Amino acid sequence: MDTLFPLLTPVELGLAALVAILAGFVKGVVGFAMPLVFVSGLTTxxxxxxxxxxxxxPTLATNALQALRQGFPAAVQSTKEFRVFLAIGGIALLASAQMVRVVPAQMMMAIIGIxxxxxxxxxxxxxxxxxSGHSRSVEAVAGAVAGALGGLSGIWGPPTVAYLTALNxxxxxxxxxxxxxxGLGAVALMVAHTGSGVLRAETLGFSLAMLPAAFLGVWIGMSVMDRIDQMVFRRATLFVLCVAGLNLIRRAWFG
Structure with a gap:
């Protein structure tokens, strides 16, 4: 077997690529759920x-593409607008990532999923x-919840999307x-799990191999997203969010 992928068979690598395409497609349509689809599919x-x-x-690269699609100035403005969410979420993610092997993630998934x-x-x-508008205290709580779940499981989309959807x-x-x-959360996740030992030499090659499939899925998904109106986008987002929440409850219940 290729030494670049000592932990996977060729069949498993092919299946992983298919999961990456699906994860990218969902992300391209609604903007989130790539980690959810990745983790749900790959852990089987x-x-x-x-x-x-x-x-x-893949999460880091595709989020950079998504953030910069309307240009760098727009991305900077969004960063300033949600600076409290980003700062608190980043701190929570870094802290919880170091406890990934000792804190039962099922408890956090149930608390968020329900x-x-x-x-x-x-x-x-x-x-x-x-x-009705930005409340910095609500924003801080949403950031802390999203960051804590992200550090433990790599999934921080559901509380983030719930917050953005509530803001309409x-x-x-x-x-x-x-x-x-x-994207910024993915940078923190990469740093955190380089420290935790999850991302290391033998797993880095696998993560790199998922990039082309993930980009293909995102490209297809974004093409679909550009053709749907705001109401369809909102309902699609809520549907995926509902599936995401149910999946978190399933993982909390069955482990």
Missing amino acids: FMAPELALAGLIL PVTLFACLQLTGYQIKL TPKHDQMRVQGVIY
């Missing part, structure tokens, strides 16, 4: 730590939960903001 045939390592570079699922289901049935963020703005938030 590989160790969770290897799956977490595999998603790090309210996220309820939020998405209520929104889909027509009950509107809205935030326009489609292209939401996509860009998510790219900025997840």
Whole structure:
């Protein structure tokens, strides 16, 4: 077997590429859920730590693409606008990543999965939960929750999207903001898990190998996203958010 991938068979590598394409497609359409699809798909045939390592570079690269799609100045403005979320989330992610091997992630997944699922289901049935403008305290709480879950599991999308959806963020703005938030979070995740030992020489090659498939999926997904209106985008986002929440509850229940 190729020494670049000592932990996987060729069949497993091919399956992983298919998972990466699907994860990229979902991200291209709604702006998030790449880690969710990656982890959910890859952990069916590989160790969770290897799956977490595999998603790090694709997540970092595709979020950079998403954040910069409307240009660098727009990305900088989004960074300033959500600076509290980013700062608190980054601190929480770095702290929780160091506890990935000692803190039961199932508990955190249940705590996040249940309210996220309820939020998405209520929104889909027509009950509107809205935030009137930025509240820095709410933003800080949302950032802390997203960062803590991200450090433990590599998945920080659901609480982030719930927060942006409650703010009724326009489609292209939401996509860009998510790219900025997840991109900076992915940098922190890479640094944190280089320190934790999850991303190391034997897993780095696998993460690099997932990049082309992830980019292909994102390109297809973004082409679809450009053709749908705000209401369809919102409902698609809420649907994926509901699935994400249910998956977190499943993982919390079954491990």
